[in-house]
Amino acid sequence: MENEEKKEISRRDFMKITIGAIGGLIGLGFGIPAIAYVVSPALGKSQAQQWIQLGATSKIELGKPTLFKVTITRQTGWIVNQEELAVYVLSEDGRDYVAMSNVCTHLGCRIRWIAGQDQYVCPCHNGIFDKQGNVVSGPPPRPLDRYETKVENDQLFILGG
Amino acid sequence: MLTRFANWLDERIGWRPVWDAIFLRKMPKVNWFYTLGSATLFVAVNQAITGILLTIYYVPTPDHAYDSVQYITTQVTGGWLIRGLHHWGASVMVVLVVLHMLRVIFYGAYKYPREVTWLTGVVLLLLVIGFGFTGYLLPWDQKSYWATTVGTRIAGVVPWVGDWILRIMRGGEDLSAVTLARFFGAHVWVLPATLMLLVGIHLYLVIRNGISEIPKKEGGKQ
Numbered sequence: 001m002e003n004e005e006k007k008e009i010s011r012r013d014f015m016k017i018t019i020g021a022i023g024g025l026i027g028l029g030f031g032i033p034a035i036a037y038v039v040s041p042a043l044g045k046s047q048a049q050q051w052i053q054l055g056a057t058s059k060i061e062l063g064k065p066t067l068f069k070v071t072i073t074r075q076t077g078w079i080v081n082q083e084e085l086a087v088y089v090l091s092e093d094g095r096d097y098v099a100m101s102n103v104c105t106h107l108g109c110r111i112r113w114i115a116g117q118d119q120y121v122c123p124c125h126n127g128i129f130d131k132q133g134n135v136v137s138g139p140p141p142r143p144l145d146r147y148e149t150k151v152e153n154d155q156l157f158i159l160g161g
Numbered sequence: 162m163l164t165r166f167a168n169w170l171d172e173r174i175g176w177r178p179v180w181d182a183i184f185l186r187k188m189p190k191v192n193w194f195y196t197l198g199s200a201t202l203f204v205a206v207n208q209a210i211t212g213i214l215l216t217i218y219y220v221p222t223p224d225h226a227y228d229s230v231q232y233i234t235t236q237v238t239g240g241w242l243i244r245g246l247h248h249w250g251a252s253v254m255v256v257l258v259v260l261h262m263l264r265v266i267f268y269g270a271y272k273y274p275r276e277v278t279w280l281t282g283v284v285l286l287l288l289v290i291g292f293g294f295t296g297y298l299l300p301w302d303q304k305s306y307w308a309t310t311v312g313t314r315i316a317g318v319v320p321w322v323g324d325w326i327l328r329i330m331r332g333g334e335d336l337s338a339v340t341l342a343r344f345f346g347a348h349v350w351v352l353p354a355t356l357m358l359l360v361g362i363h364l365y366l367v368i369r370n371g372i373s374e375i376p377k378k379e380g381g382k383q
Contacts, residue, residue, distance in 0.1 A: 030210055033239040037214055040238035077218070078225070078232035 041077065051150065051157040054087060054099070058154065065090045065113045065120075065131065067102070068156075087147065087158060088113060088120070090131060099147040099158045100133045106140040120144070182368055189374040194268075197261035198367070204254050205360070208292075211247040212349065219299070221345035223338050226301035251293055258289050270373040278366040281359050288356050295348040301341060309344070310336055 009017075054068040065088040074083050086102040104111050109124035119136060120129040128136040133144030147158035171177045218237060220229045233240040262282065265271050271279035298309040313336070317327030332339030 030207075033242050034210070034214055037237055037239040037243050038217060040240075041236075078228035078236075 049159050052085065052160050054089065054156045054158055056154055057091075057094075057097070057151055057156050060089055060091050060094075060097070060156075062094055063090075063092055064115075065100075067113065072160075085160065086110065088133075088144075089149075089156065097149045097151070097156060098132070099149045099156075100144040101147065103145065104140060105135075105142050105144060106138070111144070186368060187371060189372065191372065191375065194264045195372065197257055197264055201254065201257040201261055202360070202364075204250050204257060205356070207246060207250045208254060209353070211243050211250065212353075214243045215247060216349060221299065221341050223301060223341060226299065226341060230300045230302075251296060254289055255293060258286055262286060268373060269376055272373075275366070275370050275373065278363060278370065281363045281366070285356065285359050285363060288352055288359065292348065292352050292356075295344040295352065298341060298344045299348065306336065309340070313340075 052070055052072060054070055059068075060066045068087045068089055070085050070087075071082050072085050074081050088100045088102055090098045090100070102110050102112075104122040104124065104127050106122065106125055106127050109122050111120040111122045111127070111129065113119075114121050118131060120131075120133070121127070122129075122138065122140070125139050127138035127140040129140070129144055130136050133146065135141075135143060147160055149159075150157045215233065218229055218233045218240070220226060230244070233244055235241075265279065265282070294309075294312060297312075298305045313327050313330045316330055317323040319326055328334065330340070331337070332343050
């Protein structure tokens with residue numbers, strides 16, 4: 001039975017199927033690595049989080065957001081960059097600290113603390129945040145991003161990368 | 162369904178005669194040496210695909226070239242494979258092209274009416290060597306730097322115009338960022354464009370004139 005069935009496949013059809021199959025395998029052999037190669041940097045997890053030292057807690061005035069600037073090194077692709085990280089730190093009681101990114105949650109401009117208004121203002125599209133970083137008015141979709149904090153030997157650290 | 166679509170398309174663009182001309186053409190009885198040209202074409206396609214992929218990360222400037230190649234090889238998923246295929250494919254390409262040429266010489270396949278096919282083949286050989294020479298510099302490591310220093314110096318030995326050729330190749334007195342950029346430009350734009358044009362002519366002529374028979378032994382019966 002099997003032999004008879006095999007005979008029904010003509011030589012030409014056999015070649016067509018074989019060539020098609022080999023071609024398909026070669027296509028997959030190129031296609032799969034190519035896709036992995038193109039998308040891999042996009043899928044790579046972002047920089048490992050680490051504790052970044054901001055400075056002495058004594059610099060922070062109670063109830064008033066204080067700006068800390070630190071330089072961090074960040075690797076993108078094969079390039080290692082020095083980047084400045086600016087963080088507003090607020091403490092009402094000198095024990096709990098709130099560290100907020102100065103990056104506006106709307107489109108990434110840098111916000112600024114305006115002491116007279118008691119608000120953060122984003123100059124790009126008039127986004128306004130209150131002292132705690134909540135949106136008061138304007139286009140920002142969510143409050144300012146916060147960092148996890150810890151204090152060691154009177155030094156303030158944030159978790160970031 | 163597929164047949165219907167094929168017919169629909171054939172009625173509008175007439176692909177079937179083209180397909181038949183390429184794949185159902187008349188052949189003399191040949192041997193495996195006649196596959197060397199197709200093998201070369203296959204590796205050329207490999208070089209094109211992997212080469213295009215490499216340009217996604219490669220940056221042709223002295224401060225980034227080496228690091229971006231290292232990034233491809235060690236950081237990008239499958240980068241070692243893509244670069245490896247391009248690297249080894251380059252050598253295979255030269256070997257295949259030479260073997261293909263030897264087959265054509267030994268079988269006398271360059272004779273009437275296939276002289277133009279041969280001549281385009283000669284230019285294609287030079288292009289492949291040009292690809293090898295320009296591509297060798299791109300990783301921008303010690304080996305490529307000194308190989309290109311020596312290579313351009315060799316070109317400089319030509320009487321009368323040598324120094325001029327050397328300066329044109331290097332884009333100045335010394336090997337520099339200018340050299341790297343122009344080798345890259347030649348490698349990914351000038352040479353591929355020329356190669357595609359000539360491969361097109363070469364293949365058209367192969368199909369138009371048909372391929373040559375294996376020559377018969379002298380004194381054998383006609």
